[in-house]
Amino acid sequence: xxxxxxxxxxxxxxxxxxxxxxxxxxxxxxxxxxxxxxxxxxxxxxxxxxxxxxxxxxxxxxxxxxxxxxxxxxxxxxxxxxxxxxxxxxxxxxxxxxxxxxxxxxxxxxxxxxxxxxxxxxxxxxxxxxxxxxxxxxxxxxxxxxxxxxxxxxxxxxxxxxxxxxxxxxxxxxxxxxxxxxxxxxxxxxxxxxxxxxxxxxxxxxxxxxxxxxxxxxxxxxxxxxxxxxxxxxxxxxxxxxxxxxxxxxxxxxxxxxxxxxxxxxxxxxxxxxxxxxxxxxxxxxxxxxxxxxxxxxxxx
Amino acid sequence: xxxxxxxxxxxxxxxxxxxxxxxxxxxxxxxxxxxxxxxxxxxxxxxxxxxxxxxxxxxxxxxxxxxxxxxxxxxxxxxxxxxxxxxxxxxxxxxxxxxxxxxxxxxxxxxxxxxxxxxxxxxxxxxxxxxxxxxxxxxxxxxxxxxxxxxxxxxxxxxxxxxxxxxxxxxxxxxxxxxxxxxxxxxxxxxxxxxxxxxxxxxxxxxxxxxxxxxxxxxxxxxxxxxxxxxxxxxxxxxxxxxxxxxxxxxxxxxxxx
Amino acid sequence: xxxxxxxxxxxxxxxxxxxxxxxxxxxxxxxxxxxxxxxxxxxxxxxxxxxxxxxxxxxxxxxxxxxxxxxxxxxxxxxxxxxxxxxxxxxxxxxxxxxxx
Numbered sequence: 001x002x003x004x005x006x007x008x009x010x011x012x013x014x015x016x017x018x019x020x021x022x023x024x025x026x027x028x029x030x031x032x033x034x035x036x037x038x039x040x041x042x043x044x045x046x047x048x049x050x051x052x053x054x055x056x057x058x059x060x061x062x063x064x065x066x067x068x069x070x071x072x073x074x075x076x077x078x079x080x081x082x083x084x085x086x087x088x089x090x091x092x093x094x095x096x097x098x099x100x101x102x103x104x105x106x107x108x109x110x111x112x113x114x115x116x117x118x119x120x121x122x123x124x125x126x127x128x129x130x131x132x133x134x135x136x137x138x139x140x141x142x143x144x145x146x147x148x149x150x151x152x153x154x155x156x157x158x159x160x161x162x163x164x165x166x167x168x169x170x171x172x173x174x175x176x177x178x179x180x181x182x183x184x185x186x187x188x189x190x191x192x193x194x195x196x197x198x199x200x201x202x203x204x205x206x207x208x209x210x211x212x213x214x215x216x217x218x219x220x221x222x223x224x225x226x227x228x229x230x231x232x233x234x235x236x237x238x239x240x241x242x243x244x245x246x247x248x249x250x251x252x253x254x255x256x257x258x259x260x261x262x263x264x265x266x267x268x269x270x271x272x273x274x275x276x277x278x279x280x281x282x283x284x285x286x287x288x289x290x291x292x293x294x295x296x297x298x299x300x301x
Numbered sequence: 302x303x304x305x306x307x308x309x310x311x312x313x314x315x316x317x318x319x320x321x322x323x324x325x326x327x328x329x330x331x332x333x334x335x336x337x338x339x340x341x342x343x344x345x346x347x348x349x350x351x352x353x354x355x356x357x358x359x360x361x362x363x364x365x366x367x368x369x370x371x372x373x374x375x376x377x378x379x380x381x382x383x384x385x386x387x388x389x390x391x392x393x394x395x396x397x398x399x400x401x402x403x404x405x406x407x408x409x410x411x412x413x414x415x416x417x418x419x420x421x422x423x424x425x426x427x428x429x430x431x432x433x434x435x436x437x438x439x440x441x442x443x444x445x446x447x448x449x450x451x452x453x454x455x456x457x458x459x460x461x462x463x464x465x466x467x468x469x470x471x472x473x474x475x476x477x478x479x480x481x482x483x484x485x486x487x488x489x490x491x492x493x494x495x496x497x498x499x500x501x502x503x504x505x506x507x508x509x510x511x512x513x514x515x516x517x518x519x520x521x522x523x524x525x526x527x528x529x530x531x532x533x534x535x536x537x538x539x540x541x542x543x544x545x546x547x548x549x550x551x552x553x554x555x556x557x558x559x
Numbered sequence: 560x561x562x563x564x565x566x567x568x569x570x571x572x573x574x575x576x577x578x579x580x581x582x583x584x585x586x587x588x589x590x591x592x593x594x595x596x597x598x599x600x601x602x603x604x605x606x607x608x609x610x611x612x613x614x615x616x617x618x619x620x621x622x623x624x625x626x627x628x629x630x631x632x633x634x635x636x637x638x639x640x641x642x643x644x645x646x647x648x649x650x651x652x653x654x655x656x657x658x659x660x
Contacts, residue, residue: 033603055604057383058422059453062495063604065425081608082382088305095382114608120309124379126349127341128608129308132322162610164337165323169304202334204326230337230613233330240337243609272609315619337610339618344611352603361633371617384605404637421602434582441575445568467640477639519574524567535569539581 023048023075023109023221025264025292027285030271035278036066044282047289048075048109050268054082057098067106076108077221077268079190082124085144085158086117086131096151103152110221110266112157112190113148115141115178132167133177138184145185157188157220162195162227162241164202174199175213182215189214191262192223193255194247194270198239211258219262224255224288225270244273247284255288259295267292311335312342313375346374346387353388353418356471357395357411360404369398385422388415406462406482413464413499416456416490420497423454428546437551445520449513450550454492457507461485465501493545500545505530506538510547518554 026047031039039049049070056063080099083091103111116128131137149156160178172180182189191214200207226245230238247255247269259265267288269281302310304320311317323331347370351358358366373394379387392415395401395408437447458464463484470477487502489510502510505526512522526533542548 052604052606052608054382054384054606058385060425061420061422061454061492062602063422065495079608081606084382088303092382117305119382120303120305122380123309124382124384125309125312125342126345126379126384126606127312127338127610129305129312129338132304164334165331166325168322168324225609228613231333232325232327232614233333234327236327236329238334238337238614240613241610242612243607270609272607312618333614336614336616336619340613340615341611341618343618344615347617348611349605352605358635360635360637362635365633365635382606387605401633404633407633407637418602431582431586434578438575438579438582441571444571444574444578471636477636480640482640518568520568520571523569523574523577527569528567535573535577536580536584539577540584543581543585 021075021109023077023266025266025296027288027292028075028077028266028268029281029285030268031067031070032271032275033063033066034275036062036070038278040066040069042278043073044278046074046282046285047266048077048268050077050079050270053078053080053099053102053111056102071106076106077110077112077266078103078106078108080111080113081128082118083113083148084117084119085113085148086115086129086137086141087119087144088117088140089120091144091147092119093151096148100152103154110157111152111154112159112221114159114161115181116161128161130161130163130165130167132169133174134169134171138177138180142181142184145181145187149185149187155186155188157190158182159190159192159223160195160199160214162192162198162202162239164238164240166203173213175210179213179215182218187218188220189216189218190221190223191216191219191258191265192225193258194223194225194227194251195241197248197251197254198227198241201237201239207254208257211254212261216258216261219265222255222258222262222265222267223270224251224267224284227251242273243270247287252287252291256291256294259291260298262295263299264292264295312339313378315339342378343371343374346378346384347371349384350374350388350391354391354411354414356414356468357391357407359471360407360410360467361401365400369395369401372398385418388418391415406460406464406467409458409460409462409464410467412460413458413468413488413490416458416488417497417499420454420456420490420492423452423492426452426549428452429543429548429551433551434543443553445518446553447519447551448516448554449519449522449548450552451510451513452491452547452549454490454497455510455547456490457502457510458488458490459485459507460488464488465499468499489541489545489547491545491547498545500541502541503530503534503537505533506541509533509535509538510542513548 024047028048031049031051114128118125196207196211224247225243226247228240228242230240232238269284308320311320319332319335347367350370377390392408392411401407462482463480463486465486465488466480469475470480487507489500489502491498508529509522509526512525523535
């Protein structure tokens with residue numbers, strides 16, 4: 001049923017003739033406008049920056065002014081938050097066109113999106129909404145990913161979600177669902193370790209087993225972030241993926257577990273709420289780089 | 302209706318029950334888990350509006366603003382994934398929102414704040430250089446025919462209220478208590494370099510700029526401003542516009558022989 | 560363009576004078592009485608992929624503006640401005656100025 005994807009065999013077989021280097025196996029930070037000037041003035045020693053695509057789909061002004069200059073000095077990852085790959089209606093072609101123009105303008109080393117939906121009937125909900133894991137969803141997600149990868153002429157890294165509910169309509173577990181997507185579309189994976197932990201707690205799954213069950217060879221980037229703690233109706237722990245706190249110890253441990261299996265992998269420190277001084281985020285990036293160093297040594301042994 | 306359509310309807314409307322078919326490992330009532338999504342949507346969109354309309358929020362207070370924004374969000378959720386555009390409809394919503402009617406200038410202050418966002422992200426363009434102006438002056442007979450291109454970030458808002466003074470007082474410029482909101486003001490909003498400026502234009506400035514925008518040649522646009530406002534000071538207006546880089550091109554209509 | 564507009568067209572000489580003077584003015588340093596108001600913009604990106612405040616009631620509370628909460632007029636800095644419809648606007652101005660300090 002599914003056509004062989006041009007992205008399935010390897011990154012180098014992607015149809016765009018321009019070289020697409022991977023992100024370096026280092027730590028990176030989400031680029032925040034609060035830090036634009038300081039980054040240019042101090043040029044911190046970092047592996048890469050990541051932006052949210054939708055914040056840069058504007059014509060001109062300071063966002064492009066600073067991104068252009070920062071791009072001159074750092075590798076770049078572009079992370080989409082609004083394509084709505086899981087939507088049960090057609091992808092927004094105009095949105096894909098705008099993404100294509102942004103990718104063309106900045107030539108990022110990586111482009112990623114989410115296994116989620118965020119639009120319906122012309123409305124945008126500004127949230128990453130959950131999907132039932134079954135065959136109809138799988139077909140739809142794969143069709144949308146094929147379409148997006150062809151439109152953007154590049155491999156997309158798909159991010160595992162943080163979720164708060166599950167569906168009676170699901171017929172397979174998340175790892176099986178994602179494995180099948182990677183197999184069918186040739187997309188890569190963005191392994192969000194915090195999401196794996198949050199979903200693990202929220203759905204009483206072992207996050208290590210969930211990560212180990214993923215097609216780890218497809219992972220091109222890792223995300224790390226902080227969460228908040230809440231409760232469900234029975235008082236059971238419900239973790240919220242807020243990106244508003246330092247990375248929790250349990251998530252660092254899970255990261256170490258993932259690196260043991262992956263080897264050194266580009267790692268983003270995500271902070272979208274309660275954004276602290278750049279130095280605070282750089283310290284978290286340094287912590288990730290120490291783990292990346294251990295992973296490198298393990299490889300060398 | 303599709304499952305996602307039902308899910309979406311329940312996100313926005315707290316009177317709609319949590320969608321069927323949601324489960325949890327411990328069989329807990331999924332309503333509370335679903336509330337995480339409801340909150341993410343409503344709160345993040347209210348936050349986006351609060352970012353765009355800080356002075357509007359200050360004028361009515363955070364509690365009132367967030368409650369009003371919540372009504373707006375449910376009535377008019379974003380239609381684009383680019384949240385930077387969200388809120389274009391808020392000023393008109395405010396004019397029809399009865400509880401805000403005691404602050405009659407609120408909608409126009411919100412319009413001004415939306416124009417600032419637009420100016421911030423508008424396309425870049427080089428301003429006219431002194432050399433280009435000197436060149437235009439070298440052949441004065443053509444001046445009346447020149448078409449003036451404005452910077453893409455430029456917008457003018459003509460208000461019955463003192464929107465520039467009200468806005469500026471919230472930036473620590475001037476005393477809010479000494480502002481008479483009932484005095485009409487014209488706001489010029491433009492990005493100069495990397496910063497958005499808000500400038501109070503004397504009467505007629507709006508006519509001149511609207512003329513440029515409508516493609517009227519310089520002579521006609523200036524003539525119209527003077528005709529509608531006899532004390533219109535063209536020199537002062539041109540100086541202001543040049544100083545903030547508001548004019549980016551001079552061109553002659555193509556049918557005029559060169 | 561219509562004839563009425565053309566009849567108000569400013570002369571080349573008047574335009575040359577105005578534009579020439581304006582050019583001279585722009586090379587002079589800005590004066591204190593300038594009408595420009597310049598402020599920095601610290602605008603944030605609005606799209607991100609983070610979740611919000613968990614199960615707090617914001618998303619589930621019914622924003623019913625016919626209800627009692629909405630009978631209260633806005634309580635913000637607007638209380639410091641003179642009411643444009645109030646005949647005693649200036650009296651209020653003095654009172655509010657005192658309140659502010």
